[in-house]
Amino acid sequence: MSSITADGQATHAHTSNEFGVGEFITTYVFSRDHKVIGLQFLFSTLLWFLIGGLLAIGIRWQLAWPWSDMPVIGPMLFSAEGGQISPEFYTMLFTMHATVMTFLVIIPILAGAFGNYLIPLMIGADDMAFPTLNMLSYWVMWPAFLFFGGSFFVAGNGASSGWTSYPPLSSISEAAPGSGLAQTMWLIALTCVGISSMMGSVNYMTTIIQMRAPGMTMMRLPMTIWGMFITALLQAFALPVLTAAGFMQLADRMFGTGFFVPEGLIVNNSEMAAGGGQPLLWQHLFWFYSHPAVYIMILPAMGMVSDILACFARKPLFGYKPMVYAICGIAGLGFIVWGHHMFVSGMNPGLGMTFMVATMMIALPSAVKTFNWLGTIYGGKIQFTTPMLFALSFVLMFVIGGLSGIFMAATPVDIFIHDTYFIVAHFHYVLFGGTAMAVFGAIYFWFPKMFGRMMNEPLGKVHFLLTFLFMNGTFFTMHILGAVGFPRRLADPYHYETFRHLLPMNQFMTICAILMVACQIFFIVNFFYSIFFGPKAGRNPWHANGLEWQAPSPPGHGNFDFQPIVYRGPYEYNSPEVDEDYYPQTQPPNQRGDTDEPATMVNH
Ligand code: HEM
Numbered sequence: 386m387s388s389i390t391a392d393g394q395a396t397h398a399h400t401s402n403e404f405g406v407g408e409f410i411t412t413y414v415f416s417r418d419h420k421v422i423g424l425q426f427l428f429s430t431l432l433w434f435l436i437g438g439l440l441a442i443g444i445r446w447q448l449a450w451p452w453s454d455m456p457v458i459g460p461m462l463f464s465a466e467g468g469q470i471s472p473e474f475y476t477m478l479f480t481m482h483a484t485v486m487t488f489l490v491i492i493p494i495l496a497g498a499f500g501n502y503l504i505p506l507m508i509g510a511d512d513m514a515f516p517t518l519n520m521l522s523y524w525v526m527w528p529a530f531l532f533f534g535g536s537f538f539v540a541g542n543g544a545s546s547g548w549t550s551y552p553p554l555s556s557i558s559e560a561a562p563g564s565g566l567a568q569t570m571w572l573i574a575l576t577c578v579g580i581s582s583m584m585g586s587v588n589y590m591t592t593i594i595q596m597r598a599p600g601m602t603m604m605r606l607p608m609t610i611w612g613m614f615i616t617a618l619l620q621a622f623a624l625p626v627l628t629a630a631g632f633m634q635l636a637d638r639m640f641g642t643g644f645f646v647p648e649g650l651i652v653n654n655s656e657m658a659a660g661g662g663q664p665l666l667w668q669h670l671f672w673f674y675s676h677p678a679v680y681i682m683i684l685p686a687m688g689m690v691s692d693i694l695a696c697f698a699r700k701p702l703f704g705y706k707p708m709v710y711a712i713c714g715i716a717g718l719g720f721i722v723w724g725h726h727m728f729v730s731g732m733n734p735g736l737g738m739t740f741m742v743a744t745m746m747i748a749l750p751s752a753v754k755t756f757n758w759l760g761t762i763y764g765g766k767i768q769f770t771t772p773m774l775f776a777l778s779f780v781l782m783f784v785i786g787g788l789s790g791i792f793m794a795a796t797p798v799d800i801f802i803h804d805t806y807f808i809v810a811h812f813h814y815v816l817f818g819g820t821a822m823a824v825f826g827a828i829y830f831w832f833p834k835m836f837g838r839m840m841n842e843p844l845g846k847v848h849f850l851l852t853f854l855f856m857n858g859t860f861f862t863m864h865i866l867g868a869v870g871f872p873r874r875l876a877d878p879y880h881y882e883t884f885r886h887l888l889p890m891n892q893f894m895t896i897c898a899i900l901m902v903a904c905q906i907f908f909i910v911n912f913f914y915s916i917f918f919g920p921k922a923g924r925n926p927w928h929a930n931g932l933e934w935q936a937p938s939p940p941g942h943g944n945f946d947f948q949p950i951v952y953r954g955p956y957e958y959n960s961p962e963v964d965e966d967y968y969p970q971t972q973p974p975n976q977r978g979d980t981d982e983p984a985t986m987v988n989h
C-alpha cells in the first residue's frame with residue numbers, strides 16, 4: 386500500500402495512457418491516502434466557509450437596513466414582500482449560518498483537513514491506522530452536505546430553530562415554517578457529521594498512539610498533534626451524547642415519542658399528542674456535547690499556533706510540558722461546565738454557582754497557554770511572515786475572547802448579558818479571531834508542503850491586515866451593543882425604542898462585515914494562483930524542525946522516502962549544538978551540516 390521508489394515518487398504515478406477512470410476514482414475520489422482526504426476536507430470546508438459568510442451578510446443586512454430590499458437576492462427570494470427579508474427567513478439565516486460555520490467549516494477543517502493531512506506526516510507514519518475508515522469519514526460528510534444544503538430548498542428555506550436546535554421549536558413540525566422537513570433534514574445531516582467525526586477520532590487516537598516513528602515519544606510530539614489527540618478524545622466521549630440526542634429529537638418528530646415535548650403543549654390551538662418530556666433535557670444533552678465542542682473548535686488551532694510561533698520566533702516553545710498539561714486541563718474541565726449555557730433556565734442557584742466556579746477555572750490553563758506563547762516570542766528573532774502574523778493575532782484575539790468568557794461565567798453578569806450581542810462578540814472572538822485566523826495561518830504555513838509551492842507573501846499580508854481590521858470592526862462593536870442589552874436572534878430589535886439609537890453602529894458593523902468577506906478575494910486569488918504558479922518550495926522552506934518538513938513537498942504516497950528516526954522534540958530552534966538556527970527532529974546528534982538532505986543514518 387505504501388511502497389515508495391528511491392526518488393520519493395509514489396509508485397502510483399502512471400503515465401496518462403495507463404491512468405484509467407477507475408484509477409482516477411481510487412486515487413482522487415475514493416482515496417484512502419490521508420493527504421488526499423485532508424485536501425478533500427480542505428476544499429469542501431473552504432467552499433462552505435464562503436456559503437456561511439454569505440449567510441452572515443444576510444443577517445447583517447437586516448440589522449443595518451431593516452425591512453429594506455436586499456439587493457439581487459431579495460427580489461429573487463421574496464418577490465411578494467418586495468424584496469424584504471421576512472422574520473422567518475432571518476431566523477433561518479442565523480440558524481444556518483451558525484450550523485454551517487460550526488459543523489461544516491470549523492470542526493471539519495481542523496480535524497478533517499489539518500488532522501488528516503498533518504497527523505501521519507508529523508509523527509512519521511506512512512498513513513493513518515485505518516485508511517478505509519478515514520475515507521468513509523470524508524464520504525459520510527456528503528450526505529450531511531446534501532441534507533444541510535437541500536434544506537434550503539424545502540419549506541421554510543432551511544432549519545430555523547437555531548444551531549442549538551432547542552425544543553419545542555425543533556421538536557414540533559408545526560411550530561414554525563422551518564420546523565418541518567427542513568428541521569428533519571437538519572437532524573439527519575447532524576447525525577452524519579457526528580458519525581464522520583467519530584470515525585475520524587477513533588482513527589486519530591489509534592494512529593497517534595500506535596504509529597509514531599521510532600524515537601517519537603509522546604513528549605516529543607509537536608503541539609499540533611497534542612491538540613489533535615486531545616480533540617479526538619473529546620470527540621470520542623462527547624459526540625455520542627449529541628448523536629443520541631439527535632436521534633431522540635428525530636424520534637419525537639417522526640415516531641411521536643415525547644423525550645423533549647412537555648405535557649399539555651398547545652401549538653396552533655391544538656394540544657400535542659405526545660408529552661411528558663423535558664425541553665430542558667435537550668439543553669443538557671446539547672451542551673454536554675457542545676461545550677466540549679468549543680474546545681474541539683480551538684485546541685487544534687492552539688496547537689498549530691504554537692508550532693508557527695516557535696518556528697518564526699526561532700526559539701523553543703516556552704514550557705512544553707505545561708502546555709501539554711494545559712490542553713489536558715482545558716479538556717477535562719470542559720466536561721463539567723456545560724451548565725454555564727443554562728444559567729437563566731431556572732437552575733438551582735447552588736448548581737449555578739458550581740458551574741460558575743468550574744467555568745472560571747478554565748481561565749487558568751487558558752492563561753498558562755497565553756503566557757507561554759508570550760514567553761515563546763519574547764526575545765525571539767521574530768520573522769513577520771504571513772503565517773506568523775495570523776498566529777500572533779490568534780493570541781491577541783483569544784485573550785479578548787477568553788476575558789469576555791469570564792464576564793459571562795459570572796452568573797450575576799450573565800443574567801444581564803445572556804442572549805445579547807455580548808455573547809455573539811465573545812464567540813466570534815474565539816472562533817473567528819481565534820480559530821479562523823489560526824486556520825488561515827496554518828494554510829499559509831503548510832501550503833508549501835501540501836502543494837509544493839509557496840503562496841505570495843505580499844498578497845498574504847494584505848489579506849491578513851484587511852481581515853484583521855474588518856474583523857475587529859465587526860466584532861468588537863458587538864461588546865458595546867451587548868453591554869446595553871441589544872438582543873441576539875431578533876429580526877428587528879429596533880422595534881424597541883431603546884435600541885433605535887444603535888442603528889448607525891450596526892450599519893458600521895455591516896459595512897465592516899461586507900468588506901471582511903470581500904477582502905477574502907486576496908486569499909482566494911493567492912491560493913489558487915499559487916497552487917499552479919507559485920515558486921517551488923523545496924522540502925523545508927521555513928527551516929522548521931518537524932518531521933513533515935523532511936518529506937518531499939508534496940509528499941508521495943506513503944509520505945517519507947526514508948525511515949524517519951526521531952532524536953529530539955520539535956522546538957530546538959537556535960540550539961547551541963548546531964550551526965544553523967534549527968535542528969530537525971530527524972537529524973542525528975553530532976552530525977553537522979546540510980539538513981536539506983534527509984538524515985538516514987542511525988547512530989546511537
Ligand atoms: C476562558 C475560556 C472561556 C470561558 C470562561 C467561556 C465562557 C462562556 C460562557 C459562560 C458562555 C455562555 C454565555 C451565555 O450563553 O449566556 C459561553 C458561550 C459561548 N462560548 Fe465561551 N468561554 C470560553 C472560551 C470559549 C472558546 C475557546 C470558544 C470557542 C472556540 C467558545 C465558544 C463559545 C460559544 C460558541 C458560545 C455561545 C453558544 C451559543 O449560545 O450559541 N468559548 N462561553
Ligand SMILES: [Cu+2]
Nearest residue numbers: 676723725726
Ligand atoms: Cu460553554
